Amino acid sequence: MRNMWTICRKELGSYFVSWIAYILLTLFAAAFGFFFWTLLTVFVVEGMEMQMRGQAFPMNLNEQIIRPLLMNVSVIGLFMIPLITMRLFAEEKRNGTIELLATSPVLDLEIILGKWLAALILYSSLLLLTGLNLAFLFKFGHPDWKPLAVAYLGLLLQAGALLAIGTFISTLTRNQIIAGAATFVVCLLLYVFGWVEGFESSTWAHVLAYTSVATHFDSFVRGVIDLKDAVFYLTVIILGLFFTSRSMESLRWRS
Amino acid sequence: MISVKELTKRYARTVAVDQISFEIAKGQIVGFLGPNGAGKTTTMRMLTCFLPPSAGTARVAGFDVLEQPLEVKKRIGYLPENPPIYPEMETAEYLKFVGKLKGLSGSDLQKRVDYACDRCAIADVKKKLLGRLSKGYRQRVGLAQAIIHNPDVLILDEPTAGLDPKQINETRDLIKDLAPDHTIILSTHILPEVEQTCEQVIIINKGKLVATDSVRNLQARARGAESVLLEIAGRDGVLEAPIVQHKLEQVAGVSRVLCKQQVDSRVLIEVESEKGRLVRGDLARAVVQAGWDLNELRPAAMSLEEIFLQLTGSESVEAGKPATKELPR
Numbered sequence: 001m002r003n004m005w006t007i008c009r010k011e012l013g014s015y016f017v018s019w020i021a022y023i024l025l026t027l028f029a030a031a032f033g034f035f036f037w038t039l040l041t042v043f044v045v046e047g048m049e050m051q052m053r054g055q056a057f058p059m060n061l062n063e064q065i066i067r068p069l070l071m072n073v074s075v076i077g078l079f080m081i082p083l084i085t086m087r088l089f090a091e092e093k094r095n096g097t098i099e100l101l102a103t104s105p106v107l108d109l110e111i112i113l114g115k116w117l118a119a120l121i122l123y124s125s126l127l128l129l130t131g132l133n134l135a136f137l138f139k140f141g142h143p144d145w146k147p148l149a150v151a152y153l154g155l156l157l158q159a160g161a162l163l164a165i166g167t168f169i170s171t172l173t174r175n176q177i178i179a180g181a182a183t184f185v186v187c188l189l190l191y192v193f194g195w196v197e198g199f200e201s202s203t204w205a206h207v208l209a210y211t212s213v214a215t216h217f218d219s220f221v222r223g224v225i226d227l228k229d230a231v232f233y234l235t236v237i238i239l240g241l242f243f244t245s246r247s248m249e250s251l252r253w254r255s
Numbered sequence: 256m257i258s259v260k261e262l263t264k265r266y267a268r269t270v271a272v273d274q275i276s277f278e279i280a281k282g283q284i285v286g287f288l289g290p291n292g293a294g295k296t297t298t299m300r301m302l303t304c305f306l307p308p309s310a311g312t313a314r315v316a317g318f319d320v321l322e323q324p325l326e327v328k329k330r331i332g333y334l335p336e337n338p339p340i341y342p343e344m345e346t347a348e349y350l351k352f353v354g355k356l357k358g359l360s361g362s363d364l365q366k367r368v369d370y371a372c373d374r375c376a377i378a379d380v381k382k383k384l385l386g387r388l389s390k391g392y393r394q395r396v397g398l399a400q401a402i403i404h405n406p407d408v409l410i411l412d413e414p415t416a417g418l419d420p421k422q423i424n425e426t427r428d429l430i431k432d433l434a435p436d437h438t439i440i441l442s443t444h445i446l447p448e449v450e451q452t453c454e455q456v457i458i459i460n461k462g463k464l465v466a467t468d469s470v471r472n473l474q475a476r477a478r479g480a481e482s483v484l485l486e487i488a489g490r491d492g493v494l495e496a497p498i499v500q501h502k503l504e505q506v507a508g509v510s511r512v513l514c515k516q517q518v519d520s521r522v523l524i525e526v527e528s529e530k531g532r533l534v535r536g537d538l539a540r541a542v543v544q545a546g547w548d549l550n551e552l553r554p555a556a557m558s559l560e561e562i563f564l565q566l567t568g569s570e571s572v573e574a575g576k577p578a579t580k581e582l583p584r
Contacts, residue, residue: 096336105325211396252307253306
């Protein structure tokens with residue numbers, strides 16, 4: 001356990017010393033800010049139009065801003081996650097520092113968990129930024145905080161799953177660009193697999209759609225904790241980390 | 256301290272290490288010698304639990320590398336060929352991180368970091384980024400990293416590669432300094448290094464063990480018959496090498512006379528005598544009686560380099576043979 005924290009702290013140190021973290025934070029803040037601004041503007045304009053027409057449709061911050069906004073966050077996440085995970089193992093392999101880790105009295109699992117946790121913490125710090133914008137909604141409106149919290153839990157679970165996959169892919173190569181690009185494509189496909197259900201209703205389509213991380217996100221973003229969706233994400237996390245440990249093991253037999 | 260039995264590492268198509276066996280006692284400095292690609296690094300990686308052996312066993316301090324890797328890793332300090340450093344970390348920060356990984360904590364950790372910095376003469380770069388350090392400093396940081404947890408065994412893969420001569424000497428001294436407290440294995444393809452630092456040599460070639468012995472024994476073994484180098488000069492500026500050669504061949508006990516070099520009226524000659532016969536006195540007398548000057552007479556100890564080439568294959572002997580000492584002009 002102690003070793004896991006040692007590794008995790010070292011990874012976080014690397015993220016923040018080598019500017020990766022700041023660049024990601026900036027890019028994320030810019031993208032998120034744009035989505036927030038457009039959604040908020042549409043909401044305000046709609047509200048004013050309704051007042052002028054004298055109609056009184058219920059306006060809802062949760063439904064009209066927060067939900068589409070957090071959907072967008074999960075999409076921005078697709079771009080951020082490969083950038084976070086690509087260096088985790090590829091860089092160690094390129095630097096030769098993997099030899100240091102592998103010859104230290106540390107379990108592979110501790111190394112993997114430490115790195116994955118560091119990636120998750122960095123992702124969480126991106127999510128923390130969104131709080132700044134949402135604080136204004138709470139200041140001037142009365143959104144319900146409970147579905148919001150559930151949606152954030154969903155975002156974390158989804159990111160955890162994709163980060164685990166990215167961690168695994170990073171063990172396969174010494175080249176960060178390859179690791180990043182491969183992770184991006186895999187994450188993207190996992191995101192859009194759900195689309196096949198739109199035109200195909202045979203079993204394979206349902207299976208494919210089930211593997212999509214986006215379909216399992218719907219319930220969370222609506223504010224519902226669905227056990228089967230949570231289990232799906234946890235399964236992907238465990239599988240991803242398990243494959244990572246297998247890959248590390250095979251690294252030793254091959255190299 | 257280290258016991259290796261029929262250790263083998265096979266890859267898909269090649270056998271990198273082929274049934275190597277050796278024992279290393281506590282407190283020894285052992286040179287692990289072989290040409291590039293001989294399997295030195297692979298063997299070291301197996302000893303450090305980085306690679307699992309395909310067959311055979313290796314035990315460090317009584318623990319098997321396959322069965323109790325964590326116990327082995329606790330007792331080993333390892334410096335790979337390229338020091339495993341994170342360029343974005345500061346020296347002291349890096350050593351602290353490694354110390355923690357090796358199980359140190361608290362004031363103990365701080366003490367060991369200071370000790371390692373002191374020992375490896377890197378205290379002046381404690382606050383510098385590793386990526387900005389020169390090759391020599393990085394190598395020393397690598398060494399500091401290896402000794403941080405005071406391991407019983409130090410495994411150093413080419414610790415002096417890429418250093419300048421001054422740094423090489425410093426590193427060698429440092430390794431010798433470390434010797435009393437640690438059992439050290441260092442790999443190299445540079446022979447003087449072994450002659451200067453090690454007591455024991457293990458020579459491998461193409462994955463096979465060629466010889467394992469003390470440096471002194473190896474030299475004696477390879478020499479067999481005694482050989483002597485003579486530098487002879489003619490008095491009047493004329494000296495015919497064949498005549499000298501002929502003259503010396505007649506000295507009793509001489510088995511072979513070889514003219515190595517001739518410059519003007521000086522010749523450098525190597526004389527091999529039959530085993531167990533001392534011919535130096537007779538040789539000197541013969542030279543003086545013939546009316547020549549005897550400038551130099553010394554035993555030609557075989558360098559490890561020659562032994563090495565002799566043991567690791569003959570094809571490279573001619574090309575790689577070191578030039579015998581040149582005559583001063």
